[in-house]
Amino acid sequence: MMKRTLPLLATLGWRNLWRHPKRTFVILFAITLGVWFMVISAGMMVGIIEQQVRDTIFNLTGHAQIHNPEYRDDPAIEHSMPPPTPAMLEILNSPKVKQWSSRVRLPAVVMSERESRGVTLVGIDPKHEQGLSLIGEPVVEGRALESIDDDGIVIGRRMAEKLETRVGKRIVVMSQNKNKEVADRGFRIVGLYRAELESTETAYVFTGRKTAQKLLGLNDDLSEIALITYSRDGLEPLVASLRQAAPTLETKSWKELEPLMVSALKVYDNFMIIWYLIIFGAMAFGLTNTMLMAIFERTREIGLFQALGMRPRYIVGQVLMETFILLLIGVALGNLTGWFTSDVIFADGIDLTEFARGMESFQMSSIMRFQLEARDLITINLMVIVLGLLASLYPALKAARYVPVEAITRT
Amino acid sequence: MGIVFHLAWRNLWRNRRRTWLTAGAIAFSTILLVLWVPIQFGAYEIMINASLAVFPGHAQIQRPGYQEKPKIRNAIDNAETLAKKLRASNQFVGVATRAQGFALLSSGTRSYGAQVVGVEPVFESGTSSIPGLVKKGRYLSGIDAQEMVIGAALARNLKIKIGDEVTLIGGGKDGSVAAAILPVVGIFESGSNELDRFFSEIPLHTFQNIFSMGHSAHAIAIVGKTVEEQDSLLTALRQETKDRNDIVILGWEQLVPGLKEGIQVDKVSGFIFYGILIAVVVFSILNTFLMSVLERTREFGLMLALGSRPKRIAMLMMLESTLLTLMGLIIGMTIGSALVYWVHIVGFAYPGMEDLAQQYNMPGLSRLYPQLDLFNFLIGPGSIFIATNIVAWIPVLRIRKLEPVEAMRTI
Amino acid sequence: MFPRITRTTMLTALTVFNLASIAPAQALDAAAIIKAAMDQWRGTSSHSTMSMTIHRPDWERTMVMEGWTAGDKKSLVRVLEPKKDAGNGTLLIGDNMWTFSPKVNRVIKIPSSMMNQSWMGSDFSNKDIARSADIIDQYHHSLLETQTADGHKVYVIQSVPKEDAPVVWGKEVLRIRDDYVLLEHTFFDQDMKPVKRMKTSKVGMMGGRMVALQERMAKIETKDEYTEFKMLSAKFDISVPGSTFTLSNLRNPRF
Structure with a gap:
């Protein structure tokens, strides 16, 4: 029976809506606005989180790394690893892996005429770092490293300030070679790189991998292999296959390498749910209120329906259907405006630099970008529709309980 | 003035349900805002404390x-x-x-x-x-x-x-x-x-x-x-x-240079979220008000027909909405501050935060204690008060254009 | 050890030779002057005592040290005074550096991460001390001019580090007397502004050689912060047993 009544209710609901277009517009506006807020705040939050995750992965972490098992605790030269075996290469060069690169990554001291600082010397294969880490990005000054035997050095912008040096000058890098003897040489600064965090810029100096291997007497040995895939989730099979291919080495996914980031993600997820509930709470009150009033106003009309023999169940159904149609239109409009705001108006992000003075040198990105995820949109839309229907249940039930005669006689 | 005040007060209680609903909406929104800011600012205190507590x-x-x-x-x-x-x-x-x-x-x-x-x-x-x-x-x-x-x-x-x-x-x-x-x-x-x-x-x-x-x-x-x-x-x-x-x-x-700036940046995004919340709340109340005005079109028509001057009706309306808002605000702030106080005593365990706290080995991180501050406390309710008073002008402007006979005919 | 304090001081020590085989007058080529000095140095041993004064505007401290060297690869220093630090020692073999403290009775190898730390609180870093003599090959040397002072010819030599030399300076300018006493050694940054200078204030005979008896290292900008060396006694071309430069001798002095 419901099958037949549903289209009827829909038609009734639809007509009802347009009998009072003014009221309908007011409610629609409320729903659209609420959904829009939820969409852009989700976009904002996801944007902030994504940026942090991307920064973490881009900060020489990648999606997974292979090391000597001792290396992560004590990144010393004696904890190097041999170059990848054919079995490992087969996996690394498979289509599952988007980009991979081998690195020398060891503690060192850099010195200029005036300052010296502890850093990590990273020997890289510049071509393979593209899309894998921050050093694959264009430099902000000078030139990027060009090959594995490039003997120039690229340091952080703020590192250059700390060392009171600049592009074109020489600095000395000192470390320990395989025989535990001092290994040092001069390097000309060919370029400066930029990173979001000052701590990143002062942590790493980069040179060609072969140059670093030669300086440290490593031959072909490496400190780590980092790789990136097409998705940062579902890395387990890949990691497992690498573990199998290199049983004496340690393969870890970024989630194991950066547990703090993973727990921060969990906190953010929970925050978003709470946030939706709060926004919806504020919105629901308005929605319930409006529906209630709309119904009280129509008391007479509903009484008439009842007097004409409409059963309470259908009255509830009709009110719910009316709400449902309203919600659908509101949700659609909300998503549309939300998308328009985040992907068209603020496609380049919001520059927060104006708000927080001098924050360029600090912990967060100064540009806030929106990012809409299907998962969040579905959550928002389902939540609004389900809770919206629940919110209109009260006025609907209320309406169904009117005694016809009393209702008709009311003004 | 005394008579108008009296009339306004009586008017409010002529339609108890509508009054309570509107006041309830304001109270609920006030509670949300009163609770949100201290908890959010409490979170900053936690961030600061977490980094200062370790050593500095x-x-x-x-x-x-x-x-x-x-x-x-x-x-x-x-x-x-x-x-x-x-x-x-x-x-x-x-x-x-x-x-x-x-x-x-x-x-x-x-x-x-x-x-x-x-x-x-x-x-x-x-x-x-x-x-x-x-x-x-x-x-x-x-x-x-x-x-x-x-x-x-x-x-x-x-x-x-x-x-x-x-x-x-x-x-x-x-x-x-x-x-x-x-x-x-x-x-x-x-x-x-x-x-x-x-x-x-x-x-x-x-x-x-x-x-x-x-x-x-x-x-x-x-x-x-x-x-x-x-x-x-x-x-x-x-x-x-x-x-x-x-x-x-x-x-x-x-x-700890950078900490303050980092928090400032975070506050900016925090304020954006807060702004969104205020906007949602205000629009939700606006909606309720608008609805109640639509509903009362007939009443206004009647009053005009009986010879009331539009100015007088406008004043009555303004007074009604101010009284209504104040009622809602007082209820909301009373309940809100009681809740803030309660959370201040027992703390607020943020879901997922425990994990993060454990990783950081900072027991203080797992519970939020809202920060009590008069400015933060008043900013939410203040925005509601201003917003509702602005919204109250809409019906006032409408009344001027109202044709008594036509108005009386609307349901 | 004295000559090994720094490359600078090492060059100073070159002055101990009466480089009879090379008449300075003929050695007009800068690289040849330094090379000749080096060649002499490689076959020599020494035993000396000296004092080191670290001076700050509000503070001063003087240490007396005893040192042995053999060739340009090995040296050993031991603190004699003050009593508090007596017995502390540093052993250098090639680029490797060990330290010994009687308080803990342990020999510890200095890791490369500590090489930029100050040596015994002086204005020299561990790296300055551990500088290998081979470093000389890592510069392009050129003779800027020949001056005359106190009846001596003075060669002004400019040394510019090669591209990959582990040297931060833009250039170094040395003033060397014709009897190979280093009078002055100035370090320039890469904008060619002087940063610090080692200056010999007293030259005299000791152990049968003409040596710098007193020299001072100071930054150009802070002249009242310096480290000053004074040669107290010196013997050259003596026989120093190979076992002098061992970890066990660093720990249990036999010499």
């Missing part, structure tokens, strides 16, 4: 220039006496003297450079969370005990366990060679990579002996009641130390 404290007394260039010779004379005086003033929650130096720590086969800090074991726990973060063994037992606690990663790198001896070699304050062999009694895990890898603590008098410091030390760390009371803390410190012109007082902004 809320403020430090140092010699001028020590913060920029921590040279061992730049030490405060009779530092313990000064600390004792500060403690005796009973104005500070934690006061602890520290002597700091850089030394080579060796376990025989392995040697690493590390920060060595001489602390007053009894008082250090008042200014730093490290004593509580000892995961293996115990913390330092006495101010002249011959023992040492070190970071977990440093312990792993030195390949030592509880009870093993560490040789310490550095330069003393008088230029002499500072050397000692100390057994490791505790290993701490702070979650901070830097501390865990490069940090060790020994008792203050032991430090002063080894490094020929006499009765001098490098810093007195101070913790006040809350981070927010920084100004009064600094004033009190200045008052207490006015007879010493050989020292400087540094607030946490100077001790």
Whole structure:
């Protein structure tokens, strides 16, 4: 029976809506606005989180790394690893892996005429770092490293300030070679790189991998292999296959390498749910209120329906259907405006630099970008529709309980 | 005026349900806003506290220039006496003297450079969370005990366990060679990579002996009641130390540069979220108001027909909405502040935060305690009040254009 | 060890030779002057005592040290005074550096991460001390001019580090007397502004050689912060047993 009544209710609901277009517009506006807020705040939050995750992965972490098992605790030269075996290469060069690169990554001291600082010397294969880490990005000054035997050095912008040096000058890098003897040489600064965090810029100096291997007497040995895939989730099979291919080495996914980031993600997820509930709470009150009033106003009309023999169940159904149609239109409009705001108006992000003075040198990105995820949109839309229907249940039930005669006689 | 007021008040109670619904919407929104801001700002306090609690404290007394260039010779004379005086003033929650130096720590086969800090074991726990973060063994037992606690990663790198001896070699304050062999009694895990890898603590008098410091030390760390009371803390410190012109007082902004700016950036995005919440709330109330005006079109028509001047009706409307808003606000603020107070007492366990707190080894992180502040408390309700009063103009403008007969015909 | 304190001081030590085989007058080529000095140095041993004064505007400290050298690869220094530090020692073999402290009775190898730390609180870093003599090959040397002072010819030599030399300076300018006493050694940054200078203030005979008896290292900008060396006694071309430069001798002095 419901099958037949549903289209009827829909038609009734639809007509009802347009009998009072003014009221309908007011409610629609409320729903659209609420959904829009939820969409852009989700976009904002996801944007902030994504940026942090991307920064973490881009900060020489990648999606997974292979090391000597001792290396992560004590990144010393004696904890190097041999170059990848054919079995490992087969996996690394498979289509599952988007980009991979081998690195020398060891503690060192850099010195200029005036300052010296502890850093990590990273020997890289510049071509393979593209899309894998921050050093694959264009430099902000000078030139990027060009090959594995490039003997120039690229340091952080703020590192250059700390060392009171600049592009074109020489600095000395000192470390320990395989025989535990001092290994040092001069390097000309060919370029400066930029990173979001000052701590990143002062942590790493980069040179060609072969140059670093030669300086440290490593031959072909490496400190780590980092790789990136097409998705940062579902890395387990890949990691497992690498573990199998290199049983004496340690393969870890970024989630194991950066547990703090993973727990921060969990906190953010929970925050978003709470946030939706709060926004919806504020919105629901308005929605319930409006529906209630709309119904009280129509008391007479509903009484008439009842007097004409409409059963309470259908009255509830009709009110719910009316709400449902309203919600659908509101949700659609909300998503549309939300998308328009985040992907068209603020496609380049919001520059927060104006708000927080001098924050360029600090912990967060100064540009806030929106990012809409299907998962969040579905959550928002389902939540609004389900809770919206629940919110209109009260006025609907209320309406169904009117005694016809009393209702008709009311003004 | 009295009559209008009377009329407005009576009008409100003529339609009890509508009044309660609208007032309820305002009250609910007020509760949301009143609760949200203190909890959000409470979170900043947690962020600040979390980074200050580990080691820096809320403020430090140092010699001028020590913060920029921590040279061992730049030490405060009779530092313990000064600390004792500060403690005796009973104005500070934690006061602890520290002597700091850089030394080579060796376990025989392995040697690493590390920060060595001489602390007053009894008082250090008042200014730093490290004593509580000892995961293996115990913390330092006495101010002249011959023992040492070190970071977990440093312990792993030195390949030592509880009870093993560490040789310490550095330069003393008088230029002499500072050397000692100390057994490791505790290993701490702070979650901070830097501390865990490069940090060790020994008792203050032991430090002063080894490094020929006499009765001098490098810093007195101070913790006040809350981070927010920084100004009064600094004033009190200045008052207490006015007879010493050989020292400087540094607030946490100077001790941990970047922290304040990081929070500022976070506050900006926090305010955006808050703005969104206010907007949703205001629009939701606007909706309710608008609905009630639509509903009362007939009533206005009747009043106009009976000879009321539009101006009078407008005034009546304004008064009604002001009364209604105030009612809602008072209810909301009463319940809201009761809730804030309750959360302030028991804390608010943020879902997922426990994990993060555990990773950081910061028990203080797992619960949020809202921050009580009059401005933060009033900003939400204030926005609602202003917004509803603006919204109340809409019906007023409508009334002017209303044709009595037509208005009376609308349902 | 004295000559090994720094490359600078090492060059100073070159002055101990009366480089009879090379008449300075003929050695007009800068590289040849330095090379010749080096060649002489490689076959020599020494035993000396000296004092080191570290001076700051509000503070001063003097240490007396005893040192042995054999060739340009090995040296051993031991502190004699003050009493508090007596017995502390540093052993250098090639680029490797060990330290010994009687307080803890342990020998510890200095890791490379500590090489930029100050040596015994002086204005020299461990790296300055551990500088290998081979470093000389890592410069392009050129003779800027020949001056005359106190009846001696003085060669002004400019040394510019090669591209990959582990030297941070833009250039170094040395003033060497014709009897190979280093009078002055100035370090320039890469904008060619002088940063620090080692200056010999007294030259005299000791152990049968003409040597720099007193020299001072100071930054150009802070002249009242310096480290000053004074040669107290010196013997040259003596026989120093190979076992002098061993870890066990660093720990249990036999010489």
